[in-house]
Amino acid sequence: MFQRCALLREVEAKGVRLTAQRRALIATIQEAKTHLDAASLLELARERDPNINRATVYRTIELLKKLGMLDELDLMHLNGEKHYYEVRTQQDHLHLACFACGGIIEFATPAFEMLKQEIAVKNDFEIQVIRLEAGGICSACAREKKKNLQ
Amino acid sequence: MFQRCALLREVEAKGVRLTAQRRALIATIQEAKTHLDAASLLELARERDPNINRATVYRTIELLKKLGMLDELDLMHLNGEKHYYEVRTQQDHLHLACFACGGIIEFATPAFEMLKQEIAVKNDFEIQVIRLEAGGICSACAREKKKNLQ
């Protein structure tokens, strides 16, 4: 079950020691349906392996971030100061957080890739991590609001 | 001295009650030469008015954020989990944080404004706040690194 996890194989390929805890955490992150924060990641991972400690979660997150395999998000702090994590994908995408309903929209566009290029070239800056987040009102909530004003 | 502060006049115009503490905090933010976190803001503001409490700093930051006059930054958490603040400007700009030297580069480009437009239109999303931050290696540090490898 953990064996066919792409992220796991990638970590292995980098010569990182694979412990039971790391396997469970990586599988959990990879199969997550939503953006997980450290606490939810711990909770979910414990369903696979109850012997996981909070400190290990933070240490593993740190490891995966350093390996460039995990991205950290704030999601505009809609729910407090914690961070959320997601597996890094081929193409960077951005996150839109709705202040009204709390929903998160993901969006990718070539314009973002081009902007990245421009940033890197014009500032002679080697980008390792990039994060674009916006907060505002999604279309459904905007309609809702308008309706209530009538 | 506080009177000629543009931000202060703006806040006043919105019908917000102006206390001595808020005047001092707003003046401090406006005249800051670097990105301030809550603790440094408190420290600096106390030079103007020693009767300022930590809680008031956080409450004022919250207020100014809600008024859309202050933007919150992470600066890639180069120095821990705290947040940094800056007065919102006409044109949005992005922040590049160098993991090697800790330097921050600010950069604005029409491409960013256009990307914002595209995001808003394609997702039918009303953007209220937007934040683009990148982490990596600045040109000076890249040169330094290369030199040391030779």
Place this chain on the structure above:
DNA sequence: CGACTGTTGCGACTGATTCGCAATTAGGGG
């Protein structure tokens, strides 16, 4: 199957931010 080294659990700790409540104060109406 050891040994060596990296990893983990634990529990205490830190540092940023928030909260409840009583005391204070800005600023409009008289």
Place this chain on the structure above:
DNA sequence: CCCCTAATTGCGAATCAGTCGCAACAGTCG
């Protein structure tokens, strides 16, 4: 100009995410 009231503040305790030191444990390589 003063008073009143609602908004704001100070205080100190509480919360909450994340970190640390250290002893016990466990992959991996030979």
